[in-house]
Amino acid sequence: MKYAILPCNGLDKPVGPLAREVALWLAARDGGELICPVLLGNSPDRYARVLGALPLLVIDGCATQCATKLANGLELKIGRKIQIAEEVKRTGAALGKSLTLGPDELGLASTIAAALAKETAPLASATADYATPQDYIEAAHDKFLFKVPAAGYFFNENDVWVQPSASANRARIGISDFAQQQMTDITFFGPPTIGAEVEQFGEAGYVESAKATLELVCPVSGRVVAVNTMVSETPELINQDPYGQGWLVELELRDFSADRELLIDGPAYAEVVKKKAAEYS
Amino acid sequence: MSESTFMGVPRERIPWFPTIDYDKCNYCMECDKFCPHRVFERRDGEERKLVVAHTNNCVVFCRACAKTCGPDAITFPEKPAIVALIKRIREEAKDTP
Numbered sequence: 618m619k620y621a622i623l624p625c626n627g628l629d630k631p632v633g634p635l636a637r638e639v640a641l642w643l644a645a646r647d648g649g650e651l652i653c654p655v656l657l658g659n660s661p662d663r664y665a666r667v668l669g670a671l672p673l674l675v676i677d678g679c680a681t682q683c684a685t686k687l688a689n690g691l692e693l694k695i696g697r698k699i700q701i702a703e704e705v706k707r708t709g710a711a712l713g714k715s716l717t718l719g720p721d722e723l724g725l726a727s728t729i730a731a732a733l734a735k736e737t738a739p740l741a742s743a744t745a746d747y748a749t750p751q752d753y754i755e756a757a758h759d760k761f762l763f764k765v766p767a768a769g770y771f772f773n774e775n776d777v778w779v780q781p782s783a784s785a786n787r788a789r790i791g792i793s794d795f796a797q798q799q800m801t802d803i804t805f806f807g808p809p810t811i812g813a814e815v816e817q818f819g820e821a822g823y824v825e826s827a828k829a830t831l832e833l834v835c836p837v838s839g840r841v842v843a844v845n846t847m848v849s850e851t852p853e854l855i856n857q858d859p860y861g862q863g864w865l866v867e868l869e870l871r872d873f874s875a876d877r878e879l880l881i882d883g884p885a886y887a888e889v890v891k892k893k894a895a896e897y898s
Numbered sequence: 899m900s901e902s903t904f905m906g907v908p909r910e911r912i913p914w915f916p917t918i919d920y921d922k923c924n925y926c927m928e929c930d931k932f933c934p935h936r937v938f939e940r941r942d943g944e945e946r947k948l949v950v951a952h953t954n955n956c957v958v959f960c961r962a963c964a965k966t967c968g969p970d971a972i973t974f975p976e977k978p979a980i981v982a983l984i985k986r987i988r989e990e991a992k993d994t995p
Binding site: 816823829 | 928934958960961964970978980981984
C-alpha cells in the first residue's frame, strides 16, 4: 500500500537512523511519499497535498514516539504506525550503539520493511455469527453510566470483553464501555499481527487516546484471524459502539472452557466497574 | 481505599509492578507523567530521582508506562508466571474451608 511516510529520523539512538532506512526502503518499493519530520514541524503546509492524498504511516524509533507526537500535535490522522525498537526485538536481533548503519543494520531494515509490506488480510476460512447485545446492565457512579451487556459477553478485570461466536470456534474481543469512557476520544487502534498466537492475558494490540494508552489484555488464548479494519479507519467507532461495531480483534479459540475459568460474566463485571469508578473518582 | 483484589486474589499477593533499570533511566519522567495510578514517586535532590513507590497501585497486566519509555528502562514480570500464581492462589482459596 502507498503511504505518506513519517519516520523518526532521529539521532538520539540507533533506532532513529534505522527508522529512516525502513522509510527509504518502503518509499522505494511502493512509491510512497517521504515526510521529513524536521520540515514538517517547521512548515506543515509543505506536506498538505501529500497528507491529503495518502494515508499516513508513522515509523517511530523508540517508545518516546517523537514522530507520533509530532503527528498528533499537528492533528494528523495516523493510518498505521510501527515502532522500530519493538520490531527489532521481534526479529531477535541485537542493535549496537553506533548511529552509522552497517551491513547488518541495513539487512535488518530491509527485513523489517518486508514484514511491514505484507498486507493484513484476514485468515477467512469460516463465517462466524455474532449477536448484537439485547439487554444491558447499567452500572452507575455519580453522573456517569457504564453499560455492560447482560449476557453473551465475558470480561477480564482489564476491561476487555470477549464474545464467543454461536456458530464457530471463534470470538471477538473489544474494550468495555467503562474503558472507552475512561480513555475519552480514541484516536488510534494498533492491531496485532494476523496469524499471531496470543496467550490468555497476553497482548492483542492496543488503543490510544490523547489521554491514555490501553494494552488489550487478551481474555482468551488463540490465533488472531481478523482485525476490525473499520475501526482502524474510524477509531471513534470504539467510543460510539464498544460492544458492536467497535470490536477490535477476532480470534480462533484454543480452549475457551479453560479460559472461561478466569473470566467474569456481565453482572460480575458491572460490580467491578462500580468499584473502579468509585476508586478513580 | 477499599481492600483491593484482582481476580479474587488480594492485590498485595500479586508481584506485578514496574522495575526501573537505573543504568538506562534518563529521568525524563514520561512514565510518571503518564501513569494515572501514582505508582511512581519523584525524589528531587536524591540520586534516584524516580522510584516505584506504590507497587499495589499498579494495574495487574498493565504495561503502558513501559511503552512510554524511550530508553527502554522499565521491565515487568513475565505474564505466564503471574497467571500461574493467580491460578494457584485461587485454587488454594477454594480448598480452604
